[in-house]
Amino acid sequence: MSHHDEQATNRDGVRRTVTRTLVVLAGMFAFAFALVPLYDVFCEVTGLNGKTSNTAQMLVHEEVDTSRMVTVQFITRASAGLPWELDVETRQVRVHPGQSNEVSFTFRNRGGEASHAKAVPSVSPSEASVHLRKLSCFCFQEQRLAGGERLEAPLVFQLTRDLPADIKTVTLVYTLYPVQPAQAAVSPRGPIEEGDSA
Amino acid sequence: MASHLPPKPTPQHSTATAGGMAEAGHARPRGLMRWLLTTNHKEIGSLYLIFSLTMFFIGGIFALVVRAELFQPGLQLVRPEFFNQMTTMHGLIMVFGAIMPAFVGLANWMVPLQIGAPDMALPRLNNFSFWLLPVAFALLLSTLLMPGGGPNFGWTFYAPLSTTYAPPSTTFFILSLHIAGISSILGAINIIATILNLRAPGMRMMDMPLFVWTWLITAFLLIAVMPVLAGVITMMLMDINFGTSFFNAAGGGDPVLFQHLFWFFGHPEVYIMILPAFGIVSAIIPTFSRKRLFGYASMVYATAAIALLSFLVWAHHMFVVGLPLVAELFFMYTTMLIAVPTGVKIFNWVATMFRGSISFEPPMLFALAFVVQFTVGGFSGLMLAISPADFQYHDTYFVVAHFHYVLVPGALFAILAGAYYWLPKWTGHYPNLRLSQWHFWLSVIGVNLTFFPMHFSGLAGMPRRIPDYALQFADFNLAASMGAFLFGASQLLFVLVIIKCVRGGEKAPAKAWEGAEDLEWSVPSPAPLHTFETPPDFHPHQH
Numbered sequence: 001m002s003h004h005d006e007q008a009t010n011r012d013g014v015r016r017t018v019t020r021t022l023v024v025l026a027g028m029f030a031f032a033f034a035l036v037p038l039y040d041v042f043c044e045v046t047g048l049n050g051k052t053s054n055t056a057q058m059l060v061h062e063e064v065d066t067s068r069m070v071t072v073q074f075i076t077r078a079s080a081g082l083p084w085e086l087d088v089e090t091r092q093v094r095v096h097p098g099q100s101n102e103v104s105f106t107f108r109n110r111g112g113e114a115s116h117a118k119a120v121p122s123v124s125p126s127e128a129s130v131h132l133r134k135l136s137c138f139c140f141q142e143q144r145l146a147g148g149e150r151l152e153a154p155l156v157f158q159l160t161r162d163l164p165a166d167i168k169t170v171t172l173v174y175t176l177y178p179v180q181p182a183q184a185a186v187s188p189r190g191p192i193e194e195g196d197s198a
Numbered sequence: 199m200a201s202h203l204p205p206k207p208t209p210q211h212s213t214a215t216a217g218g219m220a221e222a223g224h225a226r227p228r229g230l231m232r233w234l235l236t237t238n239h240k241e242i243g244s245l246y247l248i249f250s251l252t253m254f255f256i257g258g259i260f261a262l263v264v265r266a267e268l269f270q271p272g273l274q275l276v277r278p279e280f281f282n283q284m285t286t287m288h289g290l291i292m293v294f295g296a297i298m299p300a301f302v303g304l305a306n307w308m309v310p311l312q313i314g315a316p317d318m319a320l321p322r323l324n325n326f327s328f329w330l331l332p333v334a335f336a337l338l339l340s341t342l343l344m345p346g347g348g349p350n351f352g353w354t355f356y357a358p359l360s361t362t363y364a365p366p367s368t369t370f371f372i373l374s375l376h377i378a379g380i381s382s383i384l385g386a387i388n389i390i391a392t393i394l395n396l397r398a399p400g401m402r403m404m405d406m407p408l409f410v411w412t413w414l415i416t417a418f419l420l421i422a423v424m425p426v427l428a429g430v431i432t433m434m435l436m437d438i439n440f441g442t443s444f445f446n447a448a449g450g451g452d453p454v455l456f457q458h459l460f461w462f463f464g465h466p467e468v469y470i471m472i473l474p475a476f477g478i479v480s481a482i483i484p485t486f487s488r489k490r491l492f493g494y495a496s497m498v499y500a501t502a503a504i505a506l507l508s509f510l511v512w513a514h515h516m517f518v519v520g521l522p523l524v525a526e527l528f529f530m531y532t533t534m535l536i537a538v539p540t541g542v543k544i545f546n547w548v549a550t551m552f553r554g555s556i557s558f559e560p561p562m563l564f565a566l567a568f569v570v571q572f573t574v575g576g577f578s579g580l581m582l583a584i585s586p587a588d589f590q591y592h593d594t595y596f597v598v599a600h601f602h603y604v605l606v607p608g609a610l611f612a613i614l615a616g617a618y619y620w621l622p623k624w625t626g627h628y629p630n631l632r633l634s635q636w637h638f639w640l641s642v643i644g645v646n647l648t649f650f651p652m653h654f655s656g657l658a659g660m661p662r663r664i665p666d667y668a669l670q671f672a673d674f675n676l677a678a679s680m681g682a683f684l685f686g687a688s689q690l691l692f693v694l695v696i697i698k699c700v701r702g703g704e705k706a707p708a709k710a711w712e713g714a715e716d717l718e719w720s721v722p723s724p725a726p727l728h729t730f731e732t733p734p735d736f737h738p739h740q741h
Contacts, residue, residue, distance in 0.1 A: 013395035014319045021387045025425050032429025032459060036444060039455050046522075054450075079448075120447045126522060177448030180441070 046130075052121050054140055057133040064098040065161045070170060072159070074103065076119075077175040083111030084145070086119060086176050097161045105138055105153050105174070109145035118142040119174040128170045131163040142179050234329070237321035238727055239306050242328050244624070246303025247617075249331055251693070253295035254610075256339070258686050260288035265648075265682040268675045273666055281665035282350035283342060289353025293471065294378045295335050297605065300613045301474040302385045305413045308620060309389060311718035311725065312407045314398025314734040319391035327384035334377035341367035341374075352663060354464070357445035357456040361437045368438060372431045379424045386420035389413055398717070398736040404495065405738040407716045411498050412477030415505045419466045419473075422509075427463040430456065454519050461512035469508045472604060473501060475572075475612030476543060479565045481716065482619050483547050486562035487554030488713040493546040500539035500546075507536050517588045526585045533583035537576065544573055559711070560634035564615030567642055568608060575603030578653065593663075596656025602649045607642075614641075614692065621699050622706030626724035629699045633691055640688035647681025 043051055072093050076086040085108040095101050109115060119139045123129040134140075138153035145151060159170065227235055236242060263284045267275050276284070306324065310317055318324045341348035346365035349355065360368060393414045397406070406414075433444040433456075443449025445456045476497075484491040491497065513521060513529040521529075547569050556562070578600040582588050591597060621629050651674040656662075660671045667675065706723040717736065721729045 010319075010395050014391045017391040017394050018320070018387055021390055021421050024421055025383060028422055028425035029429055032426040033433075035459060035462075036433075036455065039452070039458065043452075051452075118448055124520070126520065175447065177446075179448055 052123055052129050052132055052134060056136055056140065059100055059135055059158055060098075060133065060160055062098045062161050064096045066096050068097065068165070069094045070097060070159055070163065070168060072101070072157075073169060073171045075171060075173045076105070077173065079117070079176045079178060082115065082117055082176060082178040084109055084115070084117055084176050086174060095159060097159045097163050100135065100156060100158045102154050102156045105155060107138075107143055107145060107151040107153065109147060109149050112147040114144060114146045114149075116142050116144050116179045117176050118179050119176050122173045122175070124171045124173065125167060127164060128159075128167050131160045132170065132172075133158045133160060139174060235325070237317075237325050239310050239318045239321065239324065240624075240725060240727060242318075242321075242324050243303045243305075243307030245328050246299050246306055246331075249328070250296050250298075250300035250303060253291050253299070253335060255689070257288050257291035257296055258689065260284045260291065262682060262686055264288060265679040267665055268667070269679040270676065271667055271669055271672050276665070278665045279347060279350060282352075282663065283348045285663055286349045286352055286355075287338075287342065290338065290349065290375075291335070292605070293353060293467075294375070295331070295338075297471045297609050297613070298382060299331060301413075301416070301471070302382070302389075304409075304474065304478070304613070304616050304620075305385075305389055307624065308718060309392060309410055309413060310396070311623075311721065311729060312410050312716050313393065313396065313401060314717050314730045314736055315392060315396035316728065316730050318388050319396055320388045323384055324388050327381045327388065330377050330381035330384075334374045334381065337370055337377070338374040341365075341370050344370070354460060355434070356460070357434060357437065357453055358447075361434050361445055364438070369435065372435045372438075375431050376428060379428050382420050383424045386417035386424070389417045390421070393417075398730070398733045400736045400738065402738065404498070405736075407477075408480035408491065408494070408497055408501075409474065409477030412473045412480075412501050415501050416470050416473045419470050419505055419508065423463045423466040423470075426459065427467075430459045430463065433459075454516075457516050457519060458512070461515045462509075464515065465512045466505070466508040468601070468604075469504060471609050472572075473505065475568065475609045476501060478612045478616040478619070479547065479568050482561045482565040482615055483550050483569075485619075485711050485713040485715070486559060486565075487551045487556050489550055489554040491546065492549035492552075493542070496542055497546055500542040503539040504536060507532060507539070511536065514583055514585075514588070517585050518592050530583055530585040534580065537580055540576055544569065544576075559618075560629065560631070560638060561615045561619035561711075563635070563638045564611050564618060567638070568611045568615060571607030571611065571645070572604060575600055575605075575608055578603060591656065593661055594656040595652040595660045595662055598662050599649050599652035599656055602652070606649065607645045611641075611645075617692075617696075619711070620718075621696070622710035623718055623721075623723050623725055625699050625703075626706055627699050627703035628706050628710070629695045630703060633695050633698070637688060637691040637695060640691065641685060644681050644685025644688055648678050648685055649681070651675075651677045651681075 072095055074088045074091055076088055078084055078086060085106075087106045087108070089104045089106075093101060093103065105119075107117075118141075121137070121139045123132055135156040135158065137155050137157075139155075143151065143153075155172075226232060233241065233245060236245075261284075263276060264281065267273075267281055306318065309315075338348075344365075344367040346367060348365070348367055349360070349371045351360040351364060355371075393406070393410055403411075433442070436442040437444050437446055437451075443451040445451050445453050447453060480491055480497060510532045511529055513525060514533045517526060517529070558566075578596065582591055582597065582600055618629055618634060621627075655671045655674040655678075658671065658674075660667055660674075708722050709719040710723055711719075717730075717734060718725070720734060
């Protein structure tokens with residue numbers, strides 16, 4: 001092979017290599033962003049990160065499993081930089097799987113001005129999250145409270161009977177975050193509906 | 199994208215002498231412009247190495263600020279806010295500014311010489327990827343002077359600490375990391391294109407020196423994960439400036455997602471910082487044992503196996519975020535699996551030395567220290583891989599001890615070994631023996647005095663990234679701080695060695711080390727500016 005041919009072969013080879021690496025690069029950059037929805041889908045299917053559905057679900061009509069009790073604990077956390085308080089009427093309830101339960105939460109705006117916030121839920125252990133059905137929750141929407149206003153909002157939930165037997169305690173955590181007023185909807189105070197899975 | 203091959207001289211000039219002033223028919227620029235415009239792989243390699251040495255000292259000064267504050271309990275020298283900026287900047291500068299550019303610099307110098315190529319495949323791109331680095335790091339360092347200070351969230355910049363609660367300068371930090379990332383990506387493309395296309399006629403892939411092999415695999419890792427880093431910091435940028443909620447729980451995002459994405463980049467990244475070190479040591483140990491490398495093919499496959507496994511272990515950095523049991527087990531087992539190919543490497547190095555005719559020149563001293571000390575870091579890594587035990591070790595000084603053992607007496611010692619090994623080729627002179635030995639022994643003592651006590655303070659529960667600590671950790675920290683200052687000061691000896699070596703010293707022949715076999719030892723010392731303009735006669739020896 002002459003010197004000139006060799007150089008031409010090299011140039012083609014280099015061009016091919018560069019094109020291929022650039023395709024891989026673009027693919028990996030897109031993959032990084034694709035991981036965001038993929039992660040959500042993965043978590044939704046497996047319930048691994050303790051996220052719960054953020055829309056109301058139907059009650060599953062099934063016989064209440066009176067043979068065992070599950071402790072449900074509630075933890076509420078206010079956010080830094082937001083003059084709000086979130087309280088719950090009871091820190092802990094004992095429920096039977098299959099039974100529907102209602103617990104009342106209280107929002108209080110200690111500040112002088114109206115502001116918006118959202119309570120973001122999390123479930124621990126995360127395996128329990130797919131067995132937790134929320135029929136109604138203040139965490140589905142943002143709340144708006146005038147200065148000094150107080151709001152009672154219910155949580156209606158059910159732990160389905162297929163909850164693994166080794167789960168004896170389920171902890172629901174609600175953390176308040178400030179949100180931009182533009183995003184906030186009106187305070188939810190709709191009636192609590194007994195859904196029917198028929 | 200157009201590819202730019204190195205300008206090849208006409209055949210009648212190809213045997214011409216080194217300097218080749220009017221080679222392509224125009225005078226070479228002089229002074230600053232010479233360095234600004236150079237497309238020569240050796241000059242760019244030197245620029246990379248000088249840049250990384252500079253960053254090593256800047257990052258080192260930051261580390262010494264940290265160690266000075268931790269010399270005794272209580273707050274003495276700096277405010278906690280500044281302390282956090284120092285730990286963060288130390289990590290960022292050392293990872294992205296010192297270790298990575300040092301390896302790219304060695305690749306620039308040595309890969310074309312080791313495969314018999316006249317230059318890198320894309321010389322102008324090579325120039326561009328180097329000059330992005332000073333821009334990136336000038337920008338990063340300037341954040342320290344901005345209102346609110348520089349990055350203070352640790353080099354892993356976990357969101358939302360690095361988004362919602364970050365100083366205003368974070369946008370500049372993101373930009374500088376983007377620029378440094380582009381530089382790494384361009385460097386990786388160049389190295390892959392060079393290795394795949396410009397090997398000397400007759401050199402098959404399995405004839406390549408291991409430094410070339412490890413760099414080829416490293417470059418593929420860079421291509422695979424640097425875009426993920428770019429994606430993560432772009433998401434941070436959008437969360438900070440454009441109101442998105444990738445990592446903001448209030449808006450439906452997930453802070454744990456940040457950790458998954460970061461470590462999907464981050465774990466391959468730590469192998470990017472160690473695989474080329476394996477290549478350097480695999481060149482030095484056979485040379486000074488006067489034997490062929492034991493198990494060449496298994497070395498190549500082990501390197502590839504480590505690279506592939508690096509994509510399956512990321513969540514071992516996140517054992518305490520609340521992973522389900524199956525994930526804890528999966529990542530624990532895959533992490534432990536990495537010990538197998540790594541063990542193969544250690545075994546091969548030891549087997550290479552077995553019944554060899556060993557001599558202890560400075561490169562060999564550093565390479566031997568690498569093998570021993572890297573193994574210490576590997577063992578503490580195995581301890582950390584045990585998920586239930588990690589619940590105790592997580593975020594303690596034990597982790598700090600572990601990754602410093604693989605990065606300082608590991609990667610950095612390999613870089614120093616490589617520098618001592620190839621300095622005769624670069625400068626034409628042997629480095630001063632007595633000074634090199636002083637440098638080696640002070641470094642070994644300093645580095646172990648610094649990092650070994652951290653194992654103990656970590657096991658005893660001292661958390662990392664704190665400016666003040668409980669009294670019972672005082673003795674360990676006293677020792678670590680003294681070691682750090684000893685180690686830092688002894689690196690000045692290295693600068694002295696280099697300056698003396700550039701200026702003069704014992705003349706080195708083309709084959710500067712008796713047992714050295716690869717192609718770089720067939721060109722004169724110092725290597726002329728242009729080498730292998732006609733491809734060399736390559737005869738593969740049996741590995």
